[in-house]
Amino acid sequence: SAVISQKPSRDICQRGTSLTIQCQVDSQVTMMFWYRQQPGQSLTLIATANQGSEATYESGFVIDKFPISRPNLTFSTLTVSNMSPEDSSIYLCSVSGGGELFFGEGSRLTVL
């Protein structure tokens, strides 16, 4: 299994600002995944982040709104840009190991 740490765990932000979420894994992994969970909803995959290449975004998500960095095999960041109240969600970082998916504790974001 993998141990995944996310920061911040929660934050309250003002409309129009940006926030960067950090994800640190205790082992080297090829792919890292970012998910969003809107209130009362299931988890939706935002993008897959591979070290050394551009992130691959799912339909409905764009790089200008959710830029992702992946500088090495244990770390990634997700930025939520120009936030609106609709961006209030839990953002989760995950990694796959042996076919199994592991999650950090998530970052709960509230936009006012």
Next chain:
Amino acid sequence: GIQVEQSPPDLILQEGANSTLRCNFSDSVNNLQWFHQNPWGQLINLFYIPSGTKQNGRLSATTVATERYSLLYISSSQTTDSGVYFCAVEASGTYKYIFGTGTRLKVLA
């Protein structure tokens, strides 16, 4: 893309009751997992079960990949079982996990 539907969407049980949660998926999968999201939002891995049957205490799961479904059984439910249960599948030919619609469970004392 693959569709993952869970049923029932909501379930209320008295403590001590048993229940079965179902996950149907529309295409072949490489991997399948069950998660429990507790009321504080934390996702807990319950089972990694691409096929066959597994048991862990009061919980067990069965996946019949050829028929494109998985079942999660909860026996002698406790109030701490409350929360949302998700199945997630990795469709064949992809490396991405797609989450189901979820079952919201409330266990009453």
